[in-house]
Amino acid sequence: METTKLRMQGIQKEFAGVKALDGVNFELQPGEVHALLGINGAGKSTLIKILSGVYQKDAGSIQLDGKSIEINSTQDAINNGIATVYQDPQMIPSFTGYENIYLGAETEKKGLFPRINKRNLREKAEALLERFPVNIDLDRTVSELSAVEKEIIAVLRALSKEMTILILDEPTSILTETETEVLFRLIHVLKERKVAIIYITHRLEEIFQIADRLTILREGKNVATLSTNDDETNNHLAVAELMLGKKLDKIYPEKSTSIGDEKLSVDNFSLAGSFNNVAFKVHGGEILGIFGLVGSGVEELGKTLFSVIPKTSGTVRMNGAELSLSSANEAISNGIFLVPGDRRDEGQINDEPIYFNVSLSNLKRVSRATGLIDHKREKHCVQELVDQVQLAARDINQEVSLLSGGNQQKVVISKGLFTESQVYIFAEPTVGVDVGAKTGIYHLIRNLAEQGKAIIIISSDCEEVFGMCDQAMVLYKGHVTLQKSVHECRLEEMLLCGVTGGKTSE
Ligand SMILES: Nc1ncnc2c1ncn2[C@@H]1O[C@H](COP(=O)(O)OP(=O)(O)OP(=O)(O)O)[C@@H](O)[C@H]1O
Ligand SMILES: [Mg+2]
Known part of the structure; x- marks a missing residue:
């Protein structure tokens, strides 16, 4: 032996x-x-x-x-x-x-x-x-x-x-x-x-x-x-x-039953070399899922909507009014926020405490009229939020780099939630997150929708889009290969459109 x-x-x-x-x-x-x-x-x-x-x-x-x-x-x-x-x-x-x-x-x-x-x-x-x-x-x-x-x-x-x-x-x-x-x-x-x-x-x-x-x-x-x-x-x-150590709850929350007014509408949206002629509308209370593999253009689509990457062409309207955005800061001040997928270099400042990382996304919310930060309020607000995402940390003064991987992802999500935006774009929201916390994050996202926000989830996990979203869009090599209500869609169909562009191999 x-x-x-x-x-x-x-x-x-x-x-x-x-x-x-x-x-x-x-x-x-x-x-x-x-x-x-x-x-x-x-x-x-x-x-x-x-x-x-x-x-x-x-x-x-x-x-x-x-x-x-x-x-x-x-x-x-x-x-x-x-x-x-x-x-x-x-x-x-x-x-x-x-x-x-x-x-x-x-x-x-x-x-x-x-x-x-x-x-x-x-x-x-x-x-x-x-x-x-x-x-x-x-x-x-x-x-x-x-x-x-x-x-x-x-x-x-x-x-x-x-x-x-x-x-x-x-x-x-x-x-x-x-x-x-x-x-x-x-x-x-x-x-x-x-x-x-x-x-x-x-x-x-x-x-x-x-x-x-x-x-x-x-x-x-x-x-x-x-x-x-x-x-x-x-x-x-x-x-x-x-x-x-316990029975598993249902992974995905119930889908939306009532949808509000149109919030974000995007037309003829393109980024040369990445994606072409994308168009969609998202209403308050609604979750649009965009599924595509790495290289399909979905990652760039999220960043372009957030204006980190300048678009090649297209229009973006918020509540009916056309926006002309040239930076992420302008996107934020117009009510659009991207919760990034790659926390390693976009989401967090590693050697700073949790509360600092979270409140940084919206200092206005915790500042006094004088412009100075109200630290008591800051910590209180952050505490409330990290309790909601069930962050496992010693306390909010802990350095982010000392948290386990999945808990770091929850800090990135909290940071997004702190902004109080109109439209949230979540890129790969549950990468590295365990099954229990995943369910928690899904419920948080659904809650945001129920508060009337418009949500976009960008994901290379087809099941996530299928389970979470009301509308689905699939990108393959920069082209939209499927776009319909998730209720009318099968998981296999969605997967096929993302992996092969919709063609079955013969
Ligand atoms: N350098 C450190 N200083 C303080 N606490 C730490 C340190 N490294 C890990 N921990 C704590 O030890 C525990 C175990 O963390 P660990 O990173 O091993 O988890 P994990 O199982 O890998 O989780 P994940 O799936 O999120 O990556 C956690 O409570 C974490 O916060
Ligand atoms: Mg780990």
Whole structure:
């Protein structure tokens, strides 16, 4: 019998009074894909950060191939063959893709005047990329890359090292289905080479596709370790309820029954190279869902509506009056707000407290007549809001960077809600959010609609659009391929229009 690759036992970790891990056990066999599951804040990232040397455990033991080891630094982890793709990978934006792949490794070249051999790195990166069936320009700087491309660079960086354990912390949260398949193919190759993989995700359907076993954590403790071949556990609902520790509520709220006056109307709206001739109307009380995969133009459509990107042509009317917007600030003062999808570089200021991040979006709301900020009111208002989104934080003075990924997303949502706009555009509102909190966010969005706001949800998750929205629009390669009331629409039809433009493959 093969020896167990990894055995973590009784792992404890506390952060300033927060017990992130309370005696967690975790095992990994060679060639196994082991999913690590739990709601936001359950302790998943903390556990893998202990394994990758980012954090030091307070107590517990780690055995690798039957031998006890201590991991005191990220270098220790790498030396032990443990490679990691983090949930929020750190990169140097002004460096190229290939430089970021070999970040830290390039200084190995010794000598009187150590110099980075860029050509060498470039060739190594190119060879690595060939093993990965995706196309990406390694010479572009990371600041020019899309979120997906950045993720690929982070995966390549992990693969550039000799490893027997690969940790993937929510690798697919921003990937499309096709890109996820690419990643899965790669995981299969690694499995055959006996690499053991820890896979963290909130997309439960993926687990049954890719994982052999799953371990569920709740509040820093083990809940269960199950085999995905077991019929009884081979079921999303059972897993979701184990994660939550309670029965799951209905995921999507009821749809709207009464629709108000027209709020936003958009005609002939185009951005050269991204989307063409888009037209729609959204009424107060109504949610319009725009579904499209990465590259379909939906991301740019959201940003153009918010005037972060200038449109090529088209008109936008608010309550019947034409708007001419040339910046996001003008959009905000005209009652349009975009809650961005990529919280890593658009949504938040990491090293500032929660309340600051939230109130920043609408300082007027918490300012005195003199223009000075009324801090008491500020904190009170923010507290009310974070209670509504069920933010799990010590308190609102906590730095955003210390929150778990899903809770950071809730800060971004709170920030949007703080603005009191007429039209809200939510871009990928539930990326990285657990099933329980997802439902909470959906209800918040529906509440906003019920208060008479007009809502647009932009999402690469077809089910989300189908479940949440009253009207649906689908974009494929910049063209509208479907536009109708969700009541008259089937999920399969919507998916097909987004993935193939509406053509069935013959
Ligand atoms: N550096 C830190 N300082 C203080 N608290 C922390 C720190 N890192 C994590 N925590 C806290 O530890 C708990 C576990 O967080 P962790 O990031 O491991 O959750 P997670 O399961 O990865 O959640 P998510 O699904 O949202 O990514 C949370 O309460 C979090 O706020
Ligand atoms: Mg996490």
